């Protein structure tokens with residue numbers, strides 16, 4: 166039987182290939198932009214027919230759901246990526262074979278399956294996809310099963326030696342590393358509770374927008390009114406839910422090119438790429454929407470209002486002023502406007518040129 170197994174190319178090529186391919190995962194926009202090159206390098210060096218990755222998008226004790234996210238195939242006929250069956254595919258773990266497979270994946274164990282040995286769920290997949298041998302390496306992130314890096318041999322059976330598995334396990338760790346970096350970058354730029362950008366990220370985004378268009382844009386600082394009362398009356402958890410619902414409501418109404426952020430506490434900021442009456446109309450629409458739609462929390466309706474301070478990017482005739490100072494000035498004016506809105510009774514918009 167073993168003599169009809171596909172020969173493995175010399176493993177001396179594999180470690181240098183993984184090392185070279187690692188660089189593509191360091192793509193400045195994130196690993197997802199370099200993964201196609203990475204999988205191609207693994208595919209061509211191992212001489213396999215298909216290298217694929219799926220991501221686990223939901224899981225429970227007796228099921229898991231996967232999305233087929235990336236693939237390299239040696240020829241068009243080997244490709245599966247456009248098969249909708251693998252998008253949001255749910256696997257019900259309803260027999261001992263499948264339970265063993267699932268448990269091994271949860272534990273991060275590498276598995277090599279041969280068509281002659283598999284049963285049930287895998288047998289069906291092997292037949293549908295024309296697979297002889299499949300090597301699967303779980304991608305683990307922070308101790309959790311994230312997905313699979315898989316290798317399918319369709320033209321002949323294959324047995325992967327230990328040195329191959331070791332190199333490909335390193336490849337999976339490199340993907341883990343990319344995912345962790347992506348998570349970290351998300352955390353640096355976002356507010357945890359609401360998923361909105363945080364203050365720092367908003368400033369970066371505005372700086373970029375100003376580089377493209379220095380004299381344009383409106384900054385709106387938004388502060389929920391009497392928010393302390395929400396916490397005092399309904400509890401902190403309700404307060405959190407209100408902040409999330411409020412953020413979602415706002416996010417749905419931000420026009421194209423607008424950037425919404427949570428500055429902290431019950432304070433938010435919105436950058437609009439427009440100036441003048443158009444921007445002010447958008448803000449009026451936001452104020453009305455907040456007023457018209459109380460947040461429902463555990464069947465209780467929590468009415469909200471917010472105060473708004475608005476200012477525009479303008480040099481007020483001083484053309485020598487640099488972008489940084491322009492930007493600081495617009496923040497200061499919007500903040501002063503918000504303060505005035507609060508002082509004058511809240512639930513209002515104050516505009517300061």
Ligand SMILES: Nc1nc2c(ncn2[C@@H]2O[C@H](COP(=O)(O)OP(=O)(O)OP(=O)(O)O)[C@@H](O)[C@H]2O)c(=O)[nH]1
Nearest residue numbers: 388389390391392393394396401402404405430431
């Ligand atoms: N639940 C919850 N509360 C928060 C969070 N961040 C800040 N707060 C609360 O927000 C409240 C803000 O209170 P204040 O600054 O007095 O403002 P306010 O009650 O909204 O009154 P005005 O702004 O003057 O209209 C405080 O009770 C904070 O504890 C958060 O992430 N979750």
